[in-house]
Amino acid sequence: GLLHFATDGETFGHHRKKGAEILKETLEKLINRGVKLTNFASFMEEVSWVPPAQIRENTSWSCAHGVERWRADCGCFAGGKPGWNQKWRAPFREAMNWLKERLDRIFQEEGASLFKDPWAALLDYVEVMVRGPESLLPFLDRHSTRNLSTGERVKAAKLLEMARMGQYIFTSCGWFFADISGLEAVQNMTFAARAIELARDISGIYLEDGYLERLYKAKSNVPAERNGLEIYKRRVLPRRFTTKDITAHYLITSTLSGRFRETRLFRHRFRPVKVDRLEKGATCFCCGMVEVTNLAFQEKGSYLFSVLQYCPGDIHCTLSSRGKERWEETLEALKSAYHLGITHLVRELDRFFGPQFYGSESTIDVV
Template identity: 40%
Template sequence: MHSVVIHAHFYQPPREDPWFEEIEREPDAEPYHDWTARVAAESYRGVVAARVLDGEGRIRRVVNALAYTSFDVGPSLLAWLARRMPTVHDAIVAADRESRARVGHGNALAHPYDHVVLPLLGRRDKVTTVRWGIADFVRRFGRAPEGMWLPETGVDDETLDVLAEQGIRFTVLAGHQVTDAPPDGAPGLYTTASGREIALFVYDGKRSADVAFGGLLRDGRRMAEQLAEETAPADGDSADSGRLVAIATDGETYGHHHRFGDMALAAAVDILERDRRVRLENFAAYLARHPATRPVGIVAPSAWSCGHGVDRWRLDCGCRVEPGTQQRWRAPLREAVDGLTADAHALFEREGPAVLGDPWAARDRYEAGENGERGPLPRGAPTPDASEVRARALLEMERHVLRANTSCAWFFDDLARPEPRIVLRAAARVIELAGLVDADAAREMERRLLERLARARRATTPARERAATSTCAARARRVRPRSAWPPATPRFAASAPTRTRSCPRHGRPPCTDSTGISCGSSSGARGASGRSTCSSTCRGSRPARSTGAPASPRLVRSRWSPRSIRCRAARSRCGWRTSIRARSRCSYDRPRTTAPPRRRRSAPR
């Protein structure tokens, strides 16, 4: 008897708008609102309620396939499922609970909070995203994770050292990433430079490729036969041979990439579960019976989808989806994001101690829920003081800095795809939040970013250079909101961008105190009362309705802002603050499920 582990990696890019935390309507995802909703309907919903057919094509049973397969889900995707498809989210959590009752260990693996190639980050950023991922896992699954899936299986010695430091026992890598791997799929023991140990599993690359890109998912019975290995004795052997056959693919393979792939997976699981020759389990259960003892090495840095280390996410290494394309823009884009990350970290380290104490410890606790919710302030809440606004702006800036390193922007061939826009919008949000703390530093950060992005524009093809919407620098200018630094009021500093009327004397928007009254200054200097100490003739007036908003507020809308976000409530009864929250709630339109009624025609006379 040998063991079989089927692992599925579920992830979707963070498509949410950085200001509204809602996904824009994506027309190419019709009939669904966006691609996350479409993939969830085609894959995730089917995997947790997969149909198993009998010989006559009738449904024999419905199974939650994740209760029998190893899996990991990106925290950003889990958050979306909890909001939009709570039944699917609850089924994922229930699958882990059911697997613990069946084999003694949960099927779920943790995932870093952001889908970033960890070897390209500094140690502090690695620690933060791993801690955030562990905290999110504990909050949802109610237990500490035993293993963690690495985005793109990107690995180096420091990454494994961080995992071992945070209590992770094992991870899963591709065959070309591990040297001197034990035979028969057994895990190896890796010792980091600092002396920490972690177990490394290696998945079967050939079988995994047959499932993901071959025709193995066309027949669930054939898939089960490949994993059960027909060479084993037909009568079965109750003795544990210690052999492990493990495959790992993207979870979207089952249903989205391959239609009815979820049913093929369910059929294979149903057959393997009843096969006496195999034990269908997970990595943690196998590791408990067969501890890793044989020393192994790693190829560092490396990833499962690039044969040149991790150059796919920083250079034009030749890895591409479509032949005949070039990716010389990858290096300038990586340089721009790395430069923005360094600038933001320098500002965070300089300004953080005054309001956060130890800024890096405060950042590690932020997503763990110890600093409260990140959403807009509830209606009627008192206006926060300046120190609270600065602290929140700094922490949100760091959160978006990590999001700006999302790996999807560099994976594909074209700079004009939506994935680079995710990175650029996060970068624009970073600069805006930096302006709440230090306006001059924010302007300098923006200037440096645009200079670096201009090199990405020159690295594209001539046709792309002529198309302004396809150039990185032009897109960054359109993504960037036209808001003043600092924004007019601290109440909405972390919820939505605002702008005020320009000062005719200074040429810049006048600063506004916490009550929403313009003080007439563009310098932002304030006295003991909270008002500016300057004097000018460009004073505003108190709003007619006290909502905590500046005079004549309005939502900034650029070309790339979500057009579907609009308040459907009566404007006369909906205050400015309520309208912003209503926009984020009513912008999500589900696809039409029934045809519109036909218009009756009167009979001709």
């Protein structure tokens, strides 16, 4: 006969201490007693039996109210404190729905000229997620309407990534728990921020204001957190990193370690083309050029850079993608300024790179 057991897989992951060990021991005992492990698909294939089944729409295992846990203050939640409510769920869902509709429109309109079938390409995009960025170009060749230019390939890849983030914003646990300030809801907002960033890069359409207008209506139970808009500004935006930000991290950490090597970091590949390192007293100055490839999009570029270390932990890092046609001349001017003194060098850095710079606090925490 067939004996069926159903339980939450997370029970054997992080919900119960030593859950995985107990499961392993139980399965070994069952197998030793002649029990064969199977699942419904394998069993039905063996006995050539396909029973009729009907899906009961809008039901879930963790909400007695159907699927209200993911859109309403239904009374189902985990965690929290007495007196809390989940009225934030409805406007949070509204904000995500509003954003998703506009992301889908951009994906369809911008992708129509690039993909044979944009939505079929999105379904198959999981191949790239599983096999890695090296599979992106062959994937695009299969799904594109023609032989795409380098710029069109980058755009196609960004469209797919934008659409993927548009799916991630509905990750179930974002509504599951007691408050919008929980890490699960914040993670969904982080996906939304990435989708918004890519949408603007692809189409020039700015969706953030409309999204935040709706997030504002999602009130937190925690007075200090206030609402979704404040949570987004305080806890999501600081986690948004551009290729330039990540490059600055690479340059600063390479200077501090004393080693500039070709490496992969945060879905980017860095290759130092030229690095000059000068030291005088307690100061160190590195300048040169680095090539950067965003592996997610196979988008390539390069930066002229300088990193000045006044003393341990005190960093002034600048970089620019402009002026590369005269990069050797620029580097010589920077090195000459360093020999004349820090004041001369900083003035020269401001003249070429502008007043904005990255400090030691600009490095990215690797969690």
